[in-house]
Amino acid sequence: MDKVSLDKHTSKQFDEDLEDVREHVLNMGGLVEQQVTNAVRALVEGDGELGEAVARGDFEVNRLEVEIDEECTRILARRQPQAGDLRLVTAIIKTITDLERIGDEAEKIGRLAAQLSSQVTPRGAFQQIELLGRHVRSMVNDALNAFARIDADVALSVSKEDQQVDREYESIMRECITFMMEDPRTIRQMLDVLWAVRALERIGDHATNIGEYVIYFVHGQDVRHTTLEAMEREVLAAKERRRPL
């Protein structure tokens, strides 16, 4: 009996550990989402102070990453998780790396917004940037929801959104290049705008990565480096395998 109750206890404690770390990832994700939201607002509204606040705020994102990373290492050492639990922990280690890099991109956008706020910049592309920002933010949100609910379908939808985001990014790029060519005096500022837009596009990529870790965790199948179609096939096939006969 002792053995069984010890096992139970160990397992319960382990469940609590996993629950804790998942909650911490979601907290970190919430902060990162807020940073992205504020960075885009600073950029679009030309709010330099908000941009600087975002840049300063990245410190907290980094702190959370190191903390959760250590938490995961402790779980690996103490609980020696197997199979699905092990996949969850390694998926978390990867997820927080991408969250931290989303934070870095938000910091970059914040700094660029602060720089641009003191200059006269052709604002024609900014409406499109707001739209792109909204899409990217919703990708991050969906990736975190997929993680929270461990839902491979939502995770898959993130990859689909990324294709739309890439198209919007290309369109803004073209518009910025047109501005530059029409008035070469704007080149310096427009390049700052371009870097910010590029950073947004990369945030979309990181959200896609997080979605792929969720799919890996759910199906035990690595879907990185495959096409969207192959990913869809994999999620479908895994569902078929699980369907009761």
Add this chain to the structure above:
Amino acid sequence: MDKVSLDKHTSKQFDEDLEDVREHVLNMGGLVEQQVTNAVRALVEGDGELGEAVARGDFEVNRLEVEIDEECTRILARRQPQAGDLRLVTAIIKTITDLERIGDEAEKIGRLAAQLSSQVTPRGAFQQIELLGRHVRSMVNDALNAFARIDADVALSVSKEDQQVDREYESIMRECITFMMEDPRTIRQMLDVLWAVRALERIGDHATNIGEYVIYFVHGQDVRHTTLEAMEREVLAAKERRRPL
């Protein structure tokens, strides 16, 4: 006796596992280094075919990442490593992520080189790009050496090189902007050059990350998100702690 020899055997097998995975990381690193070298050559020499070959070659880098990742998960599940061994495995999981992203940047440079090879591009900045490429390549090489010899001093030197690389990157950026302003018809091509240079700068960042994982592994201290000075202090302090009295 049985117990002891079993332990020994287990431990020996474990040593072999770790040795294998380290060797695989170094093989992957060698391939990535070659990709960077070829990408820079394709860009500087305007060799479109080589650029396309680099872009196609990224497939193999991705394959190796997935393979080593699975190897690490197997080691975690079977050997349940503790302390230093556990730190090594988590450092490897992070290292291959950065190696894979270096591969992505090389792929990007390869594609841009192929695009640029068919156009007349002002080549004034290309000598500087070659120099930057050489530095970045040597950073990747140093990061891999630090990993191979588990040498925190070499790892630290990578971070120092990154400061020089950032200065060179800024200088090329300025030169490209001057070209654009002088002849707005070159804007499109010069942007492609800028993206390629940006990709090189990011390769330097990833090499720095790898160096930081080595320092973490050697000293058990997370040095990410700290200044270079703090990192130096940490490496020195750890040495003092180890010095025999």
